[in-house]
Amino acid sequence: MAQAAIELIGINKSFGAVRANRDINLEVTRGTIHGIVGENGAGKSTLMSILYGFYQADSGEIRVAGKAVSINTPN
Numbered sequence: 293m294a295q296a297a298i299e300l301i302g303i304n305k306s307f308g309a310v311r312a313n314r315d316i317n318l319e320v321t322r323g324t325i326h327g328i329v330g331e332n333g334a335g336k337s338t339l340m341s342i343l344y345g346f347y348q349a350d351s352g353e354i355r356v357a358g359k360a361v362s363i364n365t366p367n
Contacts, residue, residue, distance in 0.1 A: 295358055297322045298343070303352035305338055312338040316352070 296319045303316040312335045320326055328336045341347045343354065345363035354361055 294321045294323070296320060296355070297357065299353075299355040299358075300339070300343065301353045301355065303339065303342060303354075304350045305335075305342060305347060306350055313342070313349070 298318075298320045300316055300318040303313050304311070305313040316335075316339055318326075318339075328339065330336055338347060342349045343363065345365045345367075348364070354363060
């Protein structure tokens with residue numbers, strides 16, 4: 293099995309009483325393309341904003357090529 297390029301493990305994000313993401317797990321294998329789909333307000337944009345560093349997850353882990361990373365800015 294190919295190594296995951298990106299893994300999101302147990303990602304949680306809340307804005308006050310609103311839980312935007314709850315225990316999200318996602319694995320993207322090298323060379324694959326994925327789409328994130330769902331209703332308005334389902335947390336898709338929040339999840340991607342965590343992945344590129346605009347928001348910080350309240351809990352969970354991001355791994356790139358198997359190594360835990362902290363993405364603190366979009367840069």
